[in-house]
Amino acid sequence: MPNIKMIARKAGVSISTVSRVMNGSKPVSPELQKRVYDAVQQMNYKPNSIARSLILKKTNLIGVVVPDVSNSFHAQVLSGIEECAAQADYGVIICNVYRNLKQQKYFNLMLERHVDGIIMLHENTTEELAEFQKTSTTPLLLASVPLKVADIPFVGIDEVSAAYEAVKHLIGKGHRDIGLIYGDCTALGILRVEGYKNALKDQTIPVRPELMVQCPCSVAQGYQAMDQILKLDRRPTAVFCVSDEMAIGALDCILDKGLKVPDDISLIGFDDIELGQVVRPKLTTIHQPIKEIGKEAARLIIDIIEKKGKAAAGKDLEDYKAGLQTRLILKHSLIERETVKGRA
Amino acid sequence: MPNIKMIARKAGVSISTVSRVMNGSKPVSPELQKRVYDAVQQMNYKPNSIARSLILKKTNLIGVVVPDVSNSFHAQVLSGIEECAAQADYGVIICNVYRNLKQQKYFNLMLERHVDGIIMLHENTTEELAEFQKTSTTPLLLASVPLKVADIPFVGIDEVSAAYEAVKHLIGKGHRDIGLIYGDCTALGILRVEGYKNALKDQTIPVRPELMVQCPCSVAQGYQAMDQILKLDRRPTAVFCVSDEMAIGALDCILDKGLKVPDDISLIGFDDIELGQVVRPKLTTIHQPIKEIGKEAARLIIDIIEKKGKAAAGKDLEDYKAGLQTRLILKHSLIERETVKGRA
DNA sequence: CATTGACAGGAAAATGTTTTCCTATATAAT
DNA sequence: ATTATATAGGAAAACATTTTCCTGTCAATG
Numbered sequence: 001m002p003n004i005k006m007i008a009r010k011a012g013v014s015i016s017t018v019s020r021v022m023n024g025s026k027p028v029s030p031e032l033q034k035r036v037y038d039a040v041q042q043m044n045y046k047p048n049s050i051a052r053s054l055i056l057k058k059t060n061l062i063g064v065v066v067p068d069v070s071n072s073f074h075a076q077v078l079s080g081i082e083e084c085a086a087q088a089d090y091g092v093i094i095c096n097v098y099r100n101l102k103q104q105k106y107f108n109l110m111l112e113r114h115v116d117g118i119i120m121l122h123e124n125t126t127e128e129l130a131e132f133q134k135t136s137t138t139p140l141l142l143a144s145v146p147l148k149v150a151d152i153p154f155v156g157i158d159e160v161s162a163a164y165e166a167v168k169h170l171i172g173k174g175h176r177d178i179g180l181i182y183g184d185c186t187a188l189g190i191l192r193v194e195g196y197k198n199a200l201k202d203q204t205i206p207v208r209p210e211l212m213v214q215c216p217c218s219v220a221q222g223y224q225a226m227d228q229i230l231k232l233d234r235r236p237t238a239v240f241c242v243s244d245e246m247a248i249g250a251l252d253c254i255l256d257k258g259l260k261v262p263d264d265i266s267l268i269g270f271d272d273i274e275l276g277q278v279v280r281p282k283l284t285t286i287h288q289p290i291k292e293i294g295k296e297a298a299r300l301i302i303d304i305i306e307k308k309g310k311a312a313a314g315k316d317l318e319d320y321k322a323g324l325q326t327r328l329i330l331k332h333s334l335i336e337r338e339t340v341k342g343r344a
Numbered sequence: 345m346p347n348i349k350m351i352a353r354k355a356g357v358s359i360s361t362v363s364r365v366m367n368g369s370k371p372v373s374p375e376l377q378k379r380v381y382d383a384v385q386q387m388n389y390k391p392n393s394i395a396r397s398l399i400l401k402k403t404n405l406i407g408v409v410v411p412d413v414s415n416s417f418h419a420q421v422l423s424g425i426e427e428c429a430a431q432a433d434y435g436v437i438i439c440n441v442y443r444n445l446k447q448q449k450y451f452n453l454m455l456e457r458h459v460d461g462i463i464m465l466h467e468n469t470t471e472e473l474a475e476f477q478k479t480s481t482t483p484l485l486l487a488s489v490p491l492k493v494a495d496i497p498f499v500g501i502d503e504v505s506a507a508y509e510a511v512k513h514l515i516g517k518g519h520r521d522i523g524l525i526y527g528d529c530t531a532l533g534i535l536r537v538e539g540y541k542n543a544l545k546d547q548t549i550p551v552r553p554e555l556m557v558q559c560p561c562s563v564a565q566g567y568q569a570m571d572q573i574l575k576l577d578r579r580p581t582a583v584f585c586v587s588d589e590m591a592i593g594a595l596d597c598i599l600d601k602g603l604k605v606p607d608d609i610s611l612i613g614f615d616d617i618e619l620g621q622v623v624r625p626k627l628t629t630i631h632q633p634i635k636e637i638g639k640e641a642a643r644l645i646i647d648i649i650e651k652k653g654k655a656a657a658g659k660d661l662e663d664y665k666a667g668l669q670t671r672l673i674l675k676h677s678l679i680e681r682e683t684v685k686g687r688a
Numbered sequence: 689c690a691t692t693g694a695c696a697g698g699a700a701a702a703t704g705t706t707t708t709c710c711t712a713t714a715t716a717a718t
Numbered sequence: 719a720t721t722a723t724a725t726a727g728g729a730a731a732a733c734a735t736t737t738t739c740c741t742g743t744c745a746a747t748g
Contacts, residue, residue, distance in 0.1 A: 003704055014728045019706060026707095029726065046456055050398045051704035055733050059394070061437070069426060070635070072618075075419035082413060082440045091457055093405070093437045096426045112390055113435055219622060248622055255624065274416075278563065278592050280599065280624050291414070347734055358698045363736060370737095373696065395734035399703045 002043040011039040022047055053114070058309070061091045062301060063115035065106050067122045069096055072273045073290060074121055077143060080294020081119060088302050090116070097122045107132055117301040119143050123185045139304045139324075143297035144288075146187050153304065153326040155297040159187050162286045162332040163195025163242065166268050169284075169334055170238045171203050174343035175266060179211040179236035181225045181246050188217055192242040192270065211236050215246070222249025230257055237343055238266035244273045244285055251279060251339070262341035272335055281338035289330050296328055346387040355383040366391055397458070402653070405435045406645060407459035409450050411466045413440055416617045417634060418465055421487060424638020425463060432646050434460070441466045451476055461645040463487050467529045483648045483668075487641035488632075490531050497648065497670040499641040503531050506630050506676040507539025507586065510612050513628075513678055514582045515547050518687035519610060523555040523580035525569045525590050532561055536586040536614065555580055559590070566593025574601055581687055582610035588617045588629055595623060595683070606685035616679060625682035633674050640672055 008015045013032050020026045021036040028036075039045070053059045062085055066074045082092045093115060095106045110118050117139040120129075129149045133140060142149075144156040170178050180196050183189045193212070200207050213228050215221040222241060226249065229239065241247035247269030254261050261267055261281055269276060269285035276283035300323070307320040352359045357376050364370045365380040372380075383389070397403045406429055410418045426436045437459060439450045454462050461483040464473075473493045477484060486493075488500040514522050524540050527533045537556070544551050557572050559565040566585060570593065573583065585591035591613030598605055605611055605625055613620060613629035620627035644667070651664040 005704080015705085016707080016728060016730095017726090020727085023706080027726075032727080046452075048398075048458075048704050049456055050394060050403070050458055051733090052706080054392075054394045054398055054704080054735090055706050057733080068423065069413075070416075070420045070423035072414075072416060072419070075416070076414045078438075079412065079414035079440060082438055083442075086440065091437050091439075093435050094422075094426055095435075096423060096430065098427075108390075112393055114392075114394055219618075252622070274563075275619055275622055278596070278619055278623055349734080359735085360698060360700095360737080361696090364697085367736080371696075376697080392734050395703090396736080398705090398734080399736050401703080 001048075002045045003048065004045075007036065007039045007043060007045050010043065011035040057114075059091075059114050059116055060089060061093050061113065061115045062298065062305075063093050063095060063110035063113065063118045065095045065097060065110065065118060065120050065122050067097050069094060072275065073144075073271060076273075076290040077121055077294035077297070080291035080296075081143075081298040082294075083291075084295040084298035085302070088298075090298075090302060104128075107136075111136065111138060116305045117141065119297050119301055120145055123147070137308075139301055139308060141297055141301045141304070144187070144290075144293050146191055151321075151324040153300060153324055153328070155293055155300060155328040156330065157288050157293075157332045158329050159191035160195040160198065162288075163192035163240070163270065164199045165195075165332075165334055166270060166286050167196050167199035167240050168202075169336075170240065170266060170268060170340065171199060171205070173238075173266065173340060175236075175238040176205055177208075177211070177234065177236040177238070178205075179213070179229050179239035181213050181215065181222060181229070181239060181241040181250060183217045183242055183246070184214065185217075188242045189214065196240055217243050217245055219245050219249040219252070222246030223253040224249075226250035226253035230254070230259075236265070238268070238340070241267065241269050244269040244271045244276045244283060247283055247285070247339075248275055248279055251281075251283070262339050266341050266343075267339040269339075276337070284337045284340040285335050287333045287335045289332075292330055296330065300326060300328060345392075346389045347392065348389075351380065351383045351387060351389050354387065355379040401458075403435075403458050403460055404433060405437050405457065405459045406642065406649075407437050407439060407454035407457065407462045409439045409441060409454065409462060409464050409466050411441050413438060416619065417488075417615055420617075420634040421465055421638035421641070424635035424640075425487075425642040426638075427635075428639040428642035429646070432642075434642075434646060448472075451480075455480065455482060460649045461485065463641050463645055464489055467491070481652075483645055483652060485641055485645045485648070488531070488634075488637050490535055495665075495668040497644060497668055497672070499637055499644060499672040500674065501632050501637075501676045502673050503535035504539040504542065506632075507536035507584070507614070508543045509539075509676075509678055510614060510630050511540050511543035511584050512546075513680075514584065514610060514612060514684065515543060515549070517582075517610065517684060519580075519582040520549055521552075521555070521578065521580040521582070522549075523557070523573050523583035525557050525559065525566060525573070525583060525585045525594060527561045527586055527590070528558065529561075532586045533558065540584055561587050561589055563589050563593040563596070566590030567597040568593075570594035570597035574598070574603075580609070582612070582684070585611065585613050588613040588615045588620045588627060591627055591629070591683075592619055592623055595625075595627070606683050610685050610687075611683040613683075620681070628681045628684040629679050631677045631679045633676075636674055640674065644670060644672060 004015055004018050008018045018036050020028050021033050085092050120142050123145050126149050142154045146156055146159050182193050197207050213225040215225040269283050272285045272287035276285050304323040311317045311320040348359055348362050352362045362380050364372050365377050429436050464486050467489050470493050486498045490500055490503050526537050541551050557569040559569040585594055613627050616629045616631035620629050648667040655661045655664040
């Protein structure tokens with residue numbers, strides 16, 4: 001591997017000149033430029049990124065903290081992040097969160113690797129996030145983790161409205177007894193539940209707690225939750241599941257009991273993951289632009305990183321701070337497939 | 345951020361001593377050790393990994409080149425890699441291959457980031473791989489890409505035998521007219537096809553080319569391929585799809601035509617991705633230990649990296665070279681679910 | 689008692705860059 | 719013609735480490 005010294009010697013110039021030609025950081029005469037370029041070409045020289053990182057204090061790396069890469073949703077966000085990052089010449093380094101991994105741990109892991117920014121796909125407490133934001137200078141962004149923490153930018157959808165829309169769709173189809181299978185994090189346990197309740201209230205339909213079942217977000221748990229709902233005396237005619245995975249489990253359960261979807265029970269999911277199109281009947285759901293969320297998250301954090309880089313001047317600093325307050329809300333949409341049916 | 349100099353000053357020792365205490369690279373008196381540890385504790389000092397990388401020529405980073413992170417199979421392998429790597433204090437940096445990305449490109453990308461090793465989940469030509477292996481000193485490993493290239497270690501399953509077993513299962517159930525939907529890479533286009541042919545030949549069943557349809561590996565394309573097969577005059581009673589995704593598409597197609605699985609046509613897939621358990625009827629398939637492949641791949645390449653690190657001595661060099669010839673074949677298994685039925 | 693060896697610990701080189709600081713030359717202005 | 723200024727380009731410092739090389743102390747051995 002050639003280094004800058006060897007190029008300098010070969011081109012008959014100083015190290016500084018080679019650096020200047022490579023970065024265009026100061027004008028160099030055409031004559032010397034050519035000599036440098038030739039040497040670079042001949043020896044196939046690439047500046048050592050580690051040495052650059054050391055002195056520039058910039059790794060061109062963004063860290064992604066994700067609860068589980070093998071989860072379809074997260075994998076898609078990740079793919080969006082990677083695509084956008086790669087275009088901007090940033091690398092993506094991942095950190096899977098395991099249940100046992102202490103909160104502070106992965107932050108440190110990322111910081112020790114000196115990533116230029118962190119994208120969070122994993123839910124933390126607001127205190128912890130605020131604490132991090134205060135003590136660290138590394139930009140942080142929440143993607144599809146709808147926590148409102150001051151000065152932490154966010155990219156995702158309007159969870160409450162989207163859930164509202166899902167339930168409104170069921171109501172519009174004539175359903176009045178609408179069950180809910182919900183989860184335990186902010187989006188799945190609070191916001192989408194809020195949307196559900198709002199929709200019912202707007203139509204003066206009473207909220208019946210026995211129709212609301214909480215469970216962890218997985219196919220298997222969705223099955224269990226639906227099993228519980230089906231044991232009810234006054235069984236709902238439709239169920240809103242706050243994630244497609246839960247919905248697919250619920251669907252499985254209903255079919256196993258010999259009931260029909262949507263004839264006996266209508267079902268609506270949330271997220272629009274691939275599985276939903278494959279399952280029979282095909283799942284009606286709320287579409288989130290999953291990959292897009294990843295792309296926008298990457299775009300935004302890179303923007304923030306680069307603004308921060310030159311944020312000494314007044315104007316730039318303002319730009320930078322504005323970035324921190326960004327809440328990028330992407331559009332969701334209802335996708336009607338085969339699991340919802342009108343009711344007389 | 346404190347640096348080693350500040351620790352040295354605070355502890356009243358030299359920089360060298362701090363380094364020695366941190367790394368245990370040379371004995372230091374208990375007295376000084378304590379002073380250093382105290383200073384480290386108080387200032388919460390973490391050695392700068394970039395500076396270490398620069399001098400040690402080791403980044404503790406492994407690069408993963410993957411065709412598509414959002415693909416369930418790859419995401420699962422990745423999760424295995426990450427888990428094992430994290431335990432060994434390695435970071436994982438991903439490089440998604442886009443159709444337009446030239447072959448040499450992502451190798452360079454990884455090399456420029458000075459990863460300590462590369463795990464390939466993406467198929468290359470053997471020439472390109474051999475070329476890379478010759479010119480580069482960075483360890484390379486193929487995970488679930490069953491190419492036999494000299495001195496490039498491999499982790500995966502025995503593709504031919506596994507496919508053989510799938511088809512033998514169909515034959516065992518009485519099927520004689522067995523279709524094949526196959527792909528275009530080595531595993532999906534050559535080895536699993538070989539297994540299919542071998543199984544037929546062993547039972548002296550003629551191989552009928554019109555029953556073999558090639559298509560890219562996706563649900564949608566599997567649908568198309570099956571559509572083609574269903575138009576045949578003498579339609580097969582069973583079809584082997586070399587991937588679950590294709591099988592799920594094929595299943596969709598059959599059901600859309602008003603036919604029943606497995607009553608009219610039996611179906612067997614390959615890989616055992618999550619979708620297969622969710623689809624109805626549930627997919628009979630060949631199980632690959634997907635996450636395990638990732639874990640073992642990471643374990644092996646880290647092993648090779650560390651052996652290479654001290655491969656000056658004779659014994660160690662031999663160990664290192666032995667690592668390069670490793671072919672780790674993990675066990676597959678047949679999973680009987682609901683898409684294969686016996687035939688009188 | 690003198691010499692050797694072991695050993696703790698410090699100074700400085702080395703890793704490969706970028707950038708500041710300085711010098712010499714050429715151009716413009718007086 | 720002389721001074722001021724701009725500018726190209728080189729030397730060296732800086733980034734945060736590890737490690738080599740060296741020094742001084744102490745114990746052991748002849």
